[in-house]
Amino acid sequence: DTAVSQTPKYLVTQMGNDKSIKCEQNLGHDTMYWYKQDSKKFLKIMFSYNNKELIINETVPNRFSPKSPDKAHLNLHINSLELGDSAVYFCASSQGKVSGNTIYFGEGSWLTVV
Amino acid sequence: SQQGEEDPQALSIQEGENATMNCSYKTSINNLQWYRQNSGRGLVHLILIRSNEREKHSGRLRVTLDTSKKSSSLLITASRAADTASYFCATDANAGKSTFGDGTTLTVKP
Numbered sequence: 688d689t690a691v692s693q694t695p696k697y698l699v700t701q702m703g704n705d706k707s708i709k710c711e712q713n714l715g716h717d718t719m720y721w722y723k724q725d726s727k728k729f730l731k732i733m734f735s736y737n738n739k740e741l742i743i744n745e746t747v748p749n750r751f752s753p754k755s756p757d758k759a760h761l762n763l764h765i766n767s768l769e770l771g772d773s774a775v776y777f778c779a780s781s782q783g784k785v786s787g788n789t790i791y792f793g794e795g796s797w798l799t800v801v
Numbered sequence: 802s803q804q805g806e807e808d809p810q811a812l813s814i815q816e817g818e819n820a821t822m823n824c825s826y827k828t829s830i831n832n833l834q835w836y837r838q839n840s841g842r843g844l845v846h847l848i849l850i851r852s853n854e855r856e857k858h859s860g861r862l863r864v865t866l867d868t869s870k871k872s873s874s875l876l877i878t879a880s881r882a883a884d885t886a887s888y889f890c891a892t893d894a895n896a897g898k899s900t901f902g903d904g905t906t907l908t909v910k911p
Contacts, residue, residue, distance in 0.1 A: 691843070722901075730904075732899070732900070735898070743898055777844070779844075789846045789849070790834075790846065790899060794842055794843045
């Protein structure tokens with residue numbers, strides 16, 4: 688069974704559109720994340736939720752809005768997509784927000800904005 | 802700026818050789834982790850080393866940590882073609898916020 692699953696895996700869309708990426712984890716973790724990886728493989732945290740509560744919100748345009756309906760799900764909605772949003776978005780989870788917890792990553796969602 | 806920086810950016814070796822990757826960071830940390838990313842896949846945790854540890858082993862992996870130099874190294878011994886991947890270090894200075902380095906792309910030629 689896939690521990691952290693995200694959909695869609697590939698998404699090609701036009702500038703200005705609104706899109707969502709969904710993420711679910713079946714590990715029973717209480718903390719979930721969204722990371723963005725650019726073309727140079729630079730991986731940066733965007734958001735983190737612990738028990739549905741936002742705990743990390745990095746400097747991300749407010750066009751990006753995460754939503755956590757329950758602690759097993761963390762979706763990412765992006766409004767008014769721009770060319771620079773093209774990247775791979777990784778959902779991840781961990782147990783607790785204590786230092787040193789292993790982060791489990793999904794397989795990534797490849798977003799291409801044209 | 803990015804907390805962790807890996808060196809080298811890319812490394813190409815023959816199967817059977819050892820591969821060494823380095824990670825340097827800027828601020829004090831609680832622990833440091835190494836992750837692996839196969840092409841087109843998500844990151845997978847390899848090993849964690851805490852700030853009070855100097856060396857750790859896991860199978861063919863050996864990780865060292867020098868907090869005085871703010872650096873860590875990952876050694877993969879007797880490399881295999883299947884070790885071809887990108888390797889990232891992640892530092893955890895603040896609880897719940899792991900900061901990843903730029904990664905080292907390792908190519909192991911059969």
